[in-house]
Amino acid sequence: MYEEEVKQMIILKKLNKVYGETASATVALKDVDLVIEKGKFTAIVGKSGSGKTTLMNMVGALDKPTSGSLTIDEVEITNLTEDLLASYRNKTIGFVFQSFYLEPTFTVLENVAMPLTIAGVDRIERETKAKEILIKLGLEDKIYKKASDLSSGQKQRVCIARALINDPEIILADEPTGNLDTQNGEEVMKILKEISESGKTVILVTHDLDDIKYADNLIEIKDGVVSCNYSDRYEDLFK
Amino acid sequence: MKFIDKLKLSWHNIKQNKSRSIITLIIVYVIGLMVMGILALGISFVGNMNEIQTEKLANQEIEITHSNAEDITLDEISLLKNVFEENKDYITNISETSAIGFGFSSSRITMFDYNYFNEINYVIVEGEKPSSAISNTNIVYLNSSYNQEYHIGDEYIIEYEGSDYTFIVGGFLEWNDFYGNESQTISIRAEYFVDMTYFINNISQINGFTIHYNYQNEFNAKECILKLDELRNEVKSVVPDEKPRFVVDRMVSTTTDASLLDQFYKAYIMNYLIIAFALVLGIILILMSVGSISNTLTISIDKNKKFFGLLKALGLKNKDVLWIVLYEGFFIIVLGSVLAFITLLMNLELMKNIVVDTVIVVLNYSFEDNTVAPSFIMPYYTVFINIVFFIIFTYLFSRTTLNGVYKSAPLEVINEVK
Numbered sequence: 001m002y003e004e005e006v007k008q009m010i011i012l013k014k015l016n017k018v019y020g021e022t023a024s025a026t027v028a029l030k031d032v033d034l035v036i037e038k039g040k041f042t043a044i045v046g047k048s049g050s051g052k053t054t055l056m057n058m059v060g061a062l063d064k065p066t067s068g069s070l071t072i073d074e075v076e077i078t079n080l081t082e083d084l085l086a087s088y089r090n091k092t093i094g095f096v097f098q099s100f101y102l103e104p105t106f107t108v109l110e111n112v113a114m115p116l117t118i119a120g121v122d123r124i125e126r127e128t129k130a131k132e133i134l135i136k137l138g139l140e141d142k143i144y145k146k147a148s149d150l151s152s153g154q155k156q157r158v159c160i161a162r163a164l165i166n167d168p169e170i171i172l173a174d175e176p177t178g179n180l181d182t183q184n185g186e187e188v189m190k191i192l193k194e195i196s197e198s199g200k201t202v203i204l205v206t207h208d209l210d211d212i213k214y215a216d217n218l219i220e221i222k223d224g225v226v227s228c229n230y231s232d233r234y235e236d237l238f239k
Numbered sequence: 240m241k242f243i244d245k246l247k248l249s250w251h252n253i254k255q256n257k258s259r260s261i262i263t264l265i266i267v268y269v270i271g272l273m274v275m276g277i278l279a280l281g282i283s284f285v286g287n288m289n290e291i292q293t294e295k296l297a298n299q300e301i302e303i304t305h306s307n308a309e310d311i312t313l314d315e316i317s318l319l320k321n322v323f324e325e326n327k328d329y330i331t332n333i334s335e336t337s338a339i340g341f342g343f344s345s346s347r348i349t350m351f352d353y354n355y356f357n358e359i360n361y362v363i364v365e366g367e368k369p370s371s372a373i374s375n376t377n378i379v380y381l382n383s384s385y386n387q388e389y390h391i392g393d394e395y396i397i398e399y400e401g402s403d404y405t406f407i408v409g410g411f412l413e414w415n416d417f418y419g420n421e422s423q424t425i426s427i428r429a430e431y432f433v434d435m436t437y438f439i440n441n442i443s444q445i446n447g448f449t450i451h452y453n454y455q456n457e458f459n460a461k462e463c464i465l466k467l468d469e470l471r472n473e474v475k476s477v478v479p480d481e482k483p484r485f486v487v488d489r490m491v492s493t494t495t496d497a498s499l500l501d502q503f504y505k506a507y508i509m510n511y512l513i514i515a516f517a518l519v520l521g522i523i524l525i526l527m528s529v530g531s532i533s534n535t536l537t538i539s540i541d542k543n544k545k546f547f548g549l550l551k552a553l554g555l556k557n558k559d560v561l562w563i564v565l566y567e568g569f570f571i572i573v574l575g576s577v578l579a580f581i582t583l584l585m586n587l588e589l590m591k592n593i594v595v596d597t598v599i600v601v602l603n604y605s606f607e608d609n610t611v612a613p614s615f616i617m618p619y620y621t622v623f624i625n626i627v628f629f630i631i632f633t634y635l636f637s638r639t640t641l642n643g644v645y646k647s648a649p650l651e652v653i654n655e656v657k
Contacts, residue, residue, distance in 0.1 A: 062552055083556050090554020101549045105251065115553045117244050162553075 009038035009201045010059055015068035017054050028054040030224040041196035043204045043215035051224040053174055056205045060093050060172045061085045090119055094163030098175035100155040104148035111147050112161045133161045153184030160191055171195055171202045177211055189214050240559045249566035256539045263535040267575025270528040274521035275583055275621040281517035283594045283615045285510040290611045291604050322473045366391050366410020383411040525628050532568050533636040539567060565637060572629040580622040591615035
């Protein structure tokens with residue numbers, strides 16, 4: 001019933017992820033059934049080790065589920081080959097990492113343009129596009145700086161610029177404010193909100209309750225199980 | 240991902256791993272020097288050996304003997320003459336011989352004798368110089384050793400398989416060498432000796448001939464050997480070896496003092512052995528250093544694991560990861576090999592001296608006393624051979640090493656570094 005009412009982007013059915021084997025195995029996700037709506041800002045919260053990052057990694061095709069089904073935009077991700085998964089990551093997903101993962105010896109421009117470089121786009125085209133995004137994010141004076149020369153807040157904005165450059169449908173942000181001070185954290189969250197409002201599906205993994213006020217939907221994970229799913233209803237709870 | 244971008248990322252990795260890359264570059268350079276040096280020395284030694292062998296062969300006469308005891312017809316003789324004419328550049332002399340019957344087999348009659356390069360003069364010891372007028376008769380000129388037994392005008396009867404064949408003795412002759420200028424000399428042409436038509440029609444026993452084959456200095460020995468084979472085959476095609484009447488096992492063959500020819504063939508095989516030895520040695524050396532390149536790539540992979548993990552997270556395919564790492568190795572290989580090649584080019588004189596000394600010792604050859612000029616060849620393709628082998632082995636070694644990054648999920652790679 002619910003699936004018919006909303007525009008679905010991501011559907012997880014009986015999704016399991018187990019690390020290790022037999023006796024020493026750790027269950028990270030257990031029979032997760034979930035629908036994430038298209039164009040919405042969804043926050044996934046939970047304590048450390050609850051499985052929220054694992055869930056995000058599954059959606060981002062950074063990790064493979066042990067069993068279950070994961071459909072993104074009507075495509076069953078679990079059946080894709082390694083190459084198709086790489087293509088999927090490149091074209092459909094934009095990653096924003098807590099630790100930024102910028103190459104320190106590259107310039108900001110090179111870092112931002114990297115997904116386009118991987119996609120085989122011409123240098124001029126990718127640099128033009130990267131510059132446009134960097135200007136939008138207020139980093140025009142940092143374009144030719146080395147990534148290592150930036151502050152944490154700037155690094156995270158570069159990371160967001162890199163996530164946006166391929167114009168992906170889904171932005172996955174894993175604790176994007178985790179390494180930032182409050183002010184920078186706020187700025188990053190505002191940017192993510194703007195991205196969501198532009199029609200992108202944003203999935204935020206966080207344990208910071210300050211961050212979730214920007215989200216449309218809220219999912220709580222506890223011990224690998226979806227314990228609460230406050231889709232469109234959380235505002236009443238947090239405001 | 241575009242080729243040029245992969246190259247840039249490889250270069251980035253090299254810079255990240257500078258000291259190890261320089262050590263590997265030095266190893267590739269030294270091994271390249273040795274591999275290309277050994278190959279060039281081998282090729283140059285073989286080149287000198289070929290020249291020397293050619294020179295030796297050029298001084299020797301080689302015979303092709305055909306003796307199948309089967310009748311050779313007039314048509315066949317006519318065809319053979321054409322073959323000889325066509326190959327006269329290589330042939331110094333052709334002697335047509337025939338063992339005509341058992342009674343005469345001890346002294347072969349020269350049926351015709353083409354001398355292309357030197358006039359072979361015979362001396363008429365007794366009798367008159369034959370003229371064209373007598374060339375169509377059954378006159379035979381006998382060796383002077385018969386002059387006690389026969390006289391000019393006598394009938395000379397050859398008994399063969401129960402039949403008698405009659406010739407008129409026209410004279411006696413000998414090689415000019417033995418008799419100086421005592422008497423008339425003639426240049427030998429078959430027609431002057433025997434009426435071949437009569438002879439063949441009646442005796443049908445022209446069953447052997449010898450081609451004196453001589454290498455000329457200006458000819459390449461290898462080319463001459465090919466020509467020799469061609470000639471032998473042509474002779475064979477005109478006068479087949481089938482159904483030999485007397486001797487079953489004697490066919491068209493090189494029956495000369497062709498020990499030199501054999502030597503040449505041996506040298507020919509030796510050429511390949513030397514080159515093969517140089518290649519094998521080169522491959523062993525390359526294999527030894529590939530370990531170092533592979534090690535460098537492993538270190539590079541370890542050092543850049545996080546970077547590769549990130550690239551994979553951003554959509555880089557496994558095969559592109561592989562190529563980025565391999566290009567890193569290839570870059571070191573190409574640079575090291577080219578530097579080694581340039582170094583060798585700058586030391587050609589030293590290399591030449593090594594070859595010359597080896598030739599003198601191994602082939603017991605004196606360049607001063609002979610016409611062959613010592614040479615050293617540094618073929619450009621040695622650098623390509625070096626690079627290709629290095630690349631192939633590095634590729635094979637590195638695929639295994641790369642599996643860690645290649646197969647694992649991007650996040651595992653990132654987390655491993657975390």
